[in-house]
Amino acid sequence: MSTVLARQNRLKIVSLLSPAYIWLTVAIFLPLSAMLYFSFLSDVPFGDAEWHYTSENYQAFFQTSTYATLLWKSIKLGLTVTVISVLVGFPCAYVLAKAIKGKSREALFLLVILPFWSNSLVRIFCWAIVLRGNGVLELGLNAILPFEVDVNLMFSTPAIVIGLVHSYLPYVILTSYLALQAIDDNLIDAARSMGANKLTILWRVILPLSLPGLLAGAVLIFVPVVGSFMEPRILGGRVGTYFGTVIEDQFVAVFNWPLGAALSFILLAVVLVILATASPALRRAQT
Template sequence: MTTTAARNRAILWLAGPAYLWLLATVLLPLAAMLYFSFLTVSPLSGTPEFTLAHYRTFFTQEVYLVNAGRSMMLGLHVTLLCLAFGYPAAWVLARVIKNRWREAMLLLVVLPFWSNGLVRTFSWTMVLTDYGLIGRALHAVWPGAPSIEIMNSYPAILVGLTHAYLPYVVLTCYVSLQGINPSLTEAARSLGASWGQVFLRVILPLSLPGIIAGAMLTFVPVMGSFMEPRILGGTQAIMLGTLIENQFTAAFNWPLGAALGFVMLGAVFLLMALFWPLIRRHVQGVAA
């Protein structure tokens, strides 16, 4: 039928260019990276042969395993910090603040997330020192205050990354908390549940999809972070992310960098596969 042919042509012309672009800039590059990760040398600099050596390197050399562990821990710590501070903030936004104020506050919380991350990381170098504006002011009003000089340390990386991803966690938790019908909590209360029970049995389970979504959207990019540790971490900066960056910008061992990248990507996909059923069941449960 000509109408079907015309329809198919329309779809092809509308969606084709964008997907060709994605193919050339994301999908083919990932395939090329996978191919490189199995080569002895980059095809640009020699005659490559097939090898598993780079993956073997990751699993046998201590420096990679240790730093992969450090990256995991960093992801875990930042995610937990973001949830601990972000979830209550999301709850306040969803249940205490009303109407136009809520909209304004939500915008204020989310705004930093979409502004320049590099600049925000840099701004922490102005704060985490005893000799800056904040340090001076703190010691002026409270002479015995503990030192806030934590630049070039692991805690500094934690602060910077928590600052970076907190808005996103607030947003995802807010969306699922706002979707909970308030009459459910009232019903639970009137049937004799304590506030603690209401939280554990009603609010927490219903907002779990938002928590998991926020956790994933924080954990994954934090694992791949290298700029924040480099600026804030000093000697504590070495993570799997910075090791990968190093292979591409300093050591120029692209096949090894590609293999390390795919190990990280594998961990990301594993995590998504693990959590996806949990989110999906909850999404369907809420919808039903």
């Protein structure tokens, strides 16, 4: 009887799960394996192209400093955007979680995370209009300030950073807010009644308790920024060459897919190391 039931259950489990997981395998996991394979080829194995196995795509990364420099540039961009977003976003999450109550809190929270779910490309395009020379920012500043200023941030690193912070800031606000909301107000009151000042409360009570959420937000920002290419392209112009844009070029301009695959895999390795390092904190943030 129990074996019949077990078999029936197994059939149900398989029939419910397999469509979704076969789809994920075909569209995500097989492609990643195919990319690993490609990264060890000398040329694409389509048509009658000559190809053989080689590690020269990876050697290219280590022999010339170009790619390593660009990867470091991308990592620095990721760190800059993450640090700014955390510094700007955490106080905002704190205000939302602790200083505002009731219906208006829900509405404001929704308002903060709503842009995040709208089209990222369109939002970067918005900044292109605001930041360009003779653009809205320049006109606006000149209307307010008594002296003439010349603001042309377009095609510069600050423009890329502004655009990326705008894109990913809601992440850290979201995760910090959820963590802060879980902190019992009585705990803060208790610390205060025992004579702790505001800084001590922040440093010894609030930060440690909300750290998992803060870290989760930081990782969620850092990872996509390291792999970004569209934002640097639109807002950075000529200074917008990063590791991501080089990978993009291999696939859409230079057509050196094996090299692109190798570079993608190096990027993936960086991402995985970061996710693995942060995973204990991420797991705590989940619960």
